[in-house]
Every structure is written in structure tokens, then in C-alpha cells.
Amino acid sequence: MTPDWIAVDWGTSNLRVWAMGSEGVLASAASEDGMGRLARDQFEASLLSLIAPWLGVDVTPVIVCGMAGSRQGWHEAPYRAVPCTPLDRAGLVRVKVADARAAVYIAPGLKQAKPADVMRGEETQIAGALALHPAFDGVMCLPGTHSKWAQISAGEVVSFQTFMTGEMFALLAEHSVLRHGMASGGWDDVAFDLGLSDALSRPDRIGAQLFTLRAEGLIADLPAAQARARLSGLLIGVELAAAKPYWLGQPITLIGAEALCHSYARALATQGVTARILPATECTLAGLASLARQLETAI
Template sequence: MKPFISLDWGTSSFRAYEVNAEGKVVNQTSAPEGILAVKDQKFEETLETHIGSWDKSLPVIASGMITSRQGWVECAYAECPADASALAKSITTKTTTSARNIHFITGLHYESPSIGHDVIRGEETQVFGALATGAKHFITPGTHSKWIDVENAQVIGFATYMTGESFALYKNNSILGRLMQDGPQDDKAFARGIEKAFSDPAALLHQLFSVRTLGLFNDLPPESLASYLSGLLVGQEVAHATIGHDQSAAYLVLASPALGAAYITALKLAGLDVKLGDPLCAIDGQRLIAHEAGLI
């Protein structure tokens, strides 16, 4: 294969990696400049601010929300089930004014039996980069967590949970946050929230008020309330997402150790088999898809 630049550009973060012909990262940069932070659609200017000194002859393989309606180039979703070759056939290419060739990998659409339509952009690339693990169930935590199922190297379906965004909304914009104080992660409070959610997964709207009452009656200190709230939300997500799954099924969490730790804890408390995957697996996924497309 040939060297390339991997561009993982999401809603809140920008990450770029220079990858050599052996698939090793030789240069990298990141910034809290996701697509929503880019003003007036100045995506090329933002890109060159971060990688302007990198070889312009290298193909740039891009995935994530950069291909969404709010991104640089909107790419139509590919349909599930889909393998790497299906995404390779859907690549959209743009040549910038600085003469870079950027190849945008689109996301996937799934006709969800529960919500009608579900979509992902970027997470499918992570999954294709982690296929060698042999896992069939993948979790990508974040603002919108994704639970992705794979069979025969195809993404056959997935489900989105607005857990991260819900946590931020409850903490910052509801009465639940009024008693909270900043503090380190409280693992015991987090586990308490998970176990409360597991006790009755359908009772989340009722259980949420306990974030306030546990604080009012000093059952939890103010600096532990956020951890408890996080446990409630992650616990409810895990309880729902694993309904009907074989209890012996193996799950792979695709995230940094810090972000993935909460889900590792929650799945282990549920008695499930879970491991942490490679945080940079999106690069391998992009490499696979781009090679299928004959780009590298």
C-alpha cells in the first residue's frame, strides 16, 4: 500500500495522522475544532492550518461528520448491510485549491425496526478497522453512542443512543445539575447509578430525580452526583442495547481508555464479555476502504 493522510473529523474534534506505507503513524495532530467550530464553511483553511506543512501529494482519506450536511462535502449514506467495498464504491473526491486530493468516506443508513431510520458517520470506519479482532458487537461511546453488529465482515445493523448529549443537557441545563460540584470521577457512585438503572431499565425518567434527592438528603456528596448521573444513563443504555443478545456474546469498545472505561465497567457489571479495542482503528478502516477503492 501507499502512504496517506488519515483525517478523522467529527462534530467536536479534528484529528489528522500521516501514515506510511507500512500503516504506521509517523506524524499526527489534533484540535477541538470539530465541524461545528468551523465558521463560514472554511474547512480547507482549517485543514491547512493544521497540516499545511505535510506532503500535499499524499491522498487524504477523510471520514466522520465532515461528510454530513453540516460538514465540508455531504455524501449520501450507503445502505446496510455494507462491507468495506460498498463504502469504497461510495467515496466522493474533492481537489482543494492547495492541490490536495481529499477522498470522503460516507456513512451508513440502517432501516431500524425501532426508530425507522438510524445513521452513522465515522464509526463504521472504526469497525472495519477492527474486524481482525473477530468481534461481532462493537460499541463506540461518545456524544451519540453507537452499538454496531457485524456478520461476515458486513455491518448488518446498529443503534444510536444519545447518552453523552443527554448527560451534558441534564448536568448543564436542568435542575439536576444545581447541586453538583466539580470533582474527580467517583467509581462507587457511577456503579451505584449503573446498578440502579439495571434494576428497572424502563424507569429512567423516574430514577433521574434521585440525582437531586440523593444530593438533597446528603446520601451522595455534591462532587459525586455527576458520576451517579453518568451511571444511570450508561446503565440504561447498556440494559436496552443488550436485550436479546446472547449472554456469552463478546463486545469490543472502540474508544480511548479514558472514554471507554465507563462502558467497560457497565458491561462487566452486567456480566458480559467486553474488551477495549485499538483507539486508532479508524486509520486501519480508512486504509482498508481506500485500498479497496484503489486509492492507496
């Protein structure tokens, strides 16, 4: 099996690769060799450990998105400034590799001057969503560790805003005083809705609302699963309150993990907004495929 090209999504914690042919995915592989655990001289070996069986005699294009292109990654791929298309072949950075069977290209992220913001990896998912739905004009939200809200018009990212909601959830649930009342699993939709409503109605009281979770655990035996769901509702509610200029009156597409996207869709539905959900991996591959086609045309 020799692919036409190889798609790579290189995150901070994980590395995922796909062998791509004319009909789509031929094979896939993954490892825990994310950017965060590699020195610069280890990237090529980590990549080859997964893709070497797919390489043939001819040179195979390898198109990479994500944190491999960060300043701390394999080779920095400078950010492109918005407004612009999410991806452009002209922005690809060619990386020198010892193995002549692979031609490695890294896609750059996007930057915004005011308010200062950056994204790296999400631009590929946005490009993929636009490849799947070319006529889309509106807002794309990419929930995650650092949630992104991006205004899309005429195939370009006009502006975007990042919220550290996922990271704050992890810090509060695992490292703050709230950790004593949090379950590692379980969920309660009613508790999520309550936290969401409290945050949307009074986002200025988020500090007090958070400590209420601890107090209720001590004096009212608040179940851990309810505490976790309310914490999620509170943080997503504060995010929605701040991101209101993005989603109010706009078509919304959510891109990301299914469970998290459903939480955002549930939250938006309380505000009268119906959001379409697209899987993150499908969008990533569609975005990288759009670059592969551009690269093939150029060659």
C-alpha cells in the same frame, strides 16, 4: 518528510490529521476547526493549515472520515445502507480542491431504514477494528456522545442502534436542576454501581431515579462526585437495558475513549459479559488505512 497519504478525522468540534508512511504514523497535528464552526468555503483552508508542510511535488491522497461528509459539512458523502461492509472504496466522494497537491476523498457514513438510524465516523472505527481482528463476529459498542451498538457478521454491519447517553449526561449534569449537585471532576465506583443497578432493575423509573439525586443532595448532602458517578451509572444502565438484544450472549468489543470504555466494561461485567476494549484512534487509523490500500490498488 513526504507521506504516502494523509489520514483525517474531522469531528464536530475538532480536526485531527496524520501523515502516514509505510511504517505507520510519521507526524500528526490537530486544531479546533471542527465541522460545527466552519462555513463550507473554509474547510480547505483549515485542512491545508495543518497538512501543507507535508505536501510535496506529487499528488498526495487525503482520506477523510467524520462530519466533513455530513450535509452541513464540506461536501456531503451519501450514507450507505446496511447490511454492508463498514467501508468501501466505491463509496468515497472526491472533493474538488484548489491545491493540486492534494487529492481529497471523503468516506460516507451508514444508514438504516427501520428503525431509522445513521452513523458517520463510527463506521471507520468499525472497519479498523475488523482490520485488526478480521475473524470477529459479534457486537461492537462505540460509547460516546451518541453511543452506537452494531451487529457485525461476516465482515458486515448487519444492524445498529444509537443511544444519546453521552449527550443526555452532559445536558443533565450541566444544564438541568441536577447541575447544582454535580462535580466537574472526581469519581466513585460504588456510586456508579448503585446507579447502574437501580437503572437495570427498574429502567421504567429513570425519571424518578434522576430526581432522587437532587433530593439527596438537598437533604442528605450527597457528595458531588458520588452524584456524578450515579448519574453516569443510571444513564448507562438504561442504555444497557434497552440494548440487551445486542449484547446478551454476544462477544463484545468496545471502541472509544479509555475511561468511558472502562465504565461500559464495568457495567457489562455486572451482567456476566467480558468486553474487549480497543482505542478509538487506533481503530480510526486502521480503518482509513484499509481505504488507502483499496484506493492504491484501484489507481
